[in-house]
Amino acid sequence: MSSTRYVSTRGAAPELGFTEVLLAGLANDGGLYVPQSWPALPARIPGATYAERAAQVIQLFVGDDLPADTVLRLCNEAYATFAHPAVVPLVQLHDEHFVQELFHGPTLAFKDVALQLVGRLFDAVLRDQGRRVTIVGATSGDTGSAAIDGVKDCANVDIVILYPHHRTSEVQRKQMTTVQSPNVRVVAVEGTFDDCQDMVKAMFNDVEFRERMQLSAVNSINWARVMAQIVYYIAATDLLAGPINVCVPSGNFGNVFSGWIARRMGAPIDQLIVASNANDILERFINRNDMSAAPVVPSLSPSMDIQVSSNFERLLFEMNGRDGGLTAEQLQRFRSSGSLSIEPDQRAAHLDGRFQAARLDDSETLEVIARTYREAGMLLDPHSAVGVGAAEKLRLLGTLTGTTVTLATAHPAKFPDAVERATGVRPPLPPHLADLFDLPEHLTVLPNDLAAVQHFVATAFR
Numbered sequence: 001m002s003s004t005r006y007v008s009t010r011g012a013a014p015e016l017g018f019t020e021v022l023l024a025g026l027a028n029d030g031g032l033y034v035p036q037s038w039p040a041l042p043a044r045i046p047g048a049t050y051a052e053r054a055a056q057v058i059q060l061f062v063g064d065d066l067p068a069d070t071v072l073r074l075c076n077e078a079y080a081t082f083a084h085p086a087v088v089p090l091v092q093l094h095d096e097h098f099v100q101e102l103f104h105g106p107t108l109a110f111k112d113v114a115l116q117l118v119g120r121l122f123d124a125v126l127r128d129q130g131r132r133v134t135i136v137g138a139t140s141g142d143t144g145s146a147a148i149d150g151v152k153d154c155a156n157v158d159i160v161i162l163y164p165h166h167r168t169s170e171v172q173r174k175q176m177t178t179v180q181s182p183n184v185r186v187v188a189v190e191g192t193f194d195d196c197q198d199m200v201k202a203m204f205n206d207v208e209f210r211e212r213m214q215l216s217a218v219n220s221i222n223w224a225r226v227m228a229q230i231v232y233y234i235a236a237t238d239l240l241a242g243p244i245n246v247c248v249p250s251g252n253f254g255n256v257f258s259g260w261i262a263r264r265m266g267a268p269i270d271q272l273i274v275a276s277n278a279n280d281i282l283e284r285f286i287n288r289n290d291m292s293a294a295p296v297v298p299s300l301s302p303s304m305d306i307q308v309s310s311n312f313e314r315l316l317f318e319m320n321g322r323d324g325g326l327t328a329e330q331l332q333r334f335r336s337s338g339s340l341s342i343e344p345d346q347r348a349a350h351l352d353g354r355f356q357a358a359r360l361d362d363s364e365t366l367e368v369i370a371r372t373y374r375e376a377g378m379l380l381d382p383h384s385a386v387g388v389g390a391a392e393k394l395r396l397l398g399t400l401t402g403t404t405v406t407l408a409t410a411h412p413a414k415f416p417d418a419v420e421r422a423t424g425v426r427p428p429l430p431p432h433l434a435d436l437f438d439l440p441e442h443l444t445v446l447p448n449d450l451a452a453v454q455h456f457v458a459t460a461f462r
């Protein structure tokens with residue numbers, strides 16, 4: 001196994017190895033790291049578990065930065081936290097439509113698949129280097145709890161998560177505040193999610209503070225998260241013997257880009273379907289070549305309420321024939337004009353025929369939850385329902401044929417109000433979270449003030 005090198009999508013940052021990319025997050029030219037070349041998919045070893053398949057795939061991207069027995073151990077530990085022996089089980093909805101349940105992790109959303117592994121990778125790498133970092137992040141809900149759960153047992157990582165006070169669901173808040181671990185702090189900021197995110201950015205831009213605190217991030221642009229997500233696409237094609245289509249409820253484009261990589265590596269995936277809610281910038285781009293940002297509209301699927309999909313930059317880099325200069329220039333224009341246009345031949349080579357998209361508004365989402373419960377007895381959360389509904393729409397249009405797998409990205413009990421509204425059934429929390437509402441909460445409420453929050457971060461773990 002040789003060293004795997006990573007390049008920035010904006011072409012002006014140094015090439016790095018896996019462990020450096022893991023800890024850096026963003027490249028120092030503002031770009032995102034991707035491997036210098038895409039490896040070929042290795043054949044599945046008969047009888048391999050999900051964790052063993054994960055270790056085999058992930059080793060290709062880690063190279064010799066970590067030994068194979070370490071990678072396998074971390075994968076085994078990460079996926080042992082899932083409450084289902086198949087980790088990401090496939091459930092059949094119709095003759096040719098399957099749902100892959102990615103929500104059996106500790107915090108009930110697909111982000112656990114990546115963050116349970118990424119927390120352990122951080123800890124192993126930092127221990128080797130004798131270092132310690134403080135992860136600081138802002139969350140509107142799912143990412144914060146998944147990140148906290150992924151690092152709560154890490155010896156070399158402290159974490160501070162900021163969330164907007166009174167603006168998350170009760171389940172989401174309790175999943176963060178009931179974790180009792182000496183390396184975890186949860187801060188309710190008297191402001192909006194954007195205020196939280198701006199404060200995180202400001203702390204990272206304060207170079208002296210960043211260095212002194214050894215700040216680090218695990219947001220969705222982190223390469224290791226994208227990497228860990230490739231595995232369940234491969235696992236689905238292993239089982240269904242492909243070719244399959246995969247339909248992905250999308251926000252930041254990280255998940256569906258992982259599917260693009262699985263296909264690029266040789267997994268038998270035909271169509272990748274981007275499912276959007278009313279925040280449909282990706283759907284408009286794929287169907288109408290219109291990538292213009294609009295104001296964010298709140299929906300029943302809040303984790304997809306995103307207008308600028310940060311991971312799209314990785315696909316854009318590929319569409320540009322890996323020309324980092326051109327990618328940087330296009331993104332600059334997007335930032336200044338609010339709209340991005342792609343040459344038709346660029347689209348033809350990389351999108352046409354292999355990507356499809358559909359969008360559902362909230363009332364369609366509720367209809368899909370109700371219908372799926374009536375017909376198949378399955379409770380879908382609103383994000384997963386956007387996916388199932390998008391696949392059904394395209395099948396009716398006749399553009400989608402053959403076996404399709406829709407990714408179920410959250411457990412229905414994470415969004416019980418919408419599920420109850422659609423079906424009359426209030427989905428119970430699974431056994432491992434049944435006592436969530438009885439546990440004491442630990443949080444600090446702070447004003448919407450950078451100096452106060454920064455002081456808290458600096459002194460929280462003394």
Ligand SMILES: *Cc1c(COP(=O)(O)O)cnc(C)c1O
Nearest residue numbers: 250251252253254255303409410
């Ligand atoms: C984060 C999230 C998404 C969106 O995933 P992206 O990788 O940002 O496209 C969809 N559904 C749920 C439940 C999520 O938590």
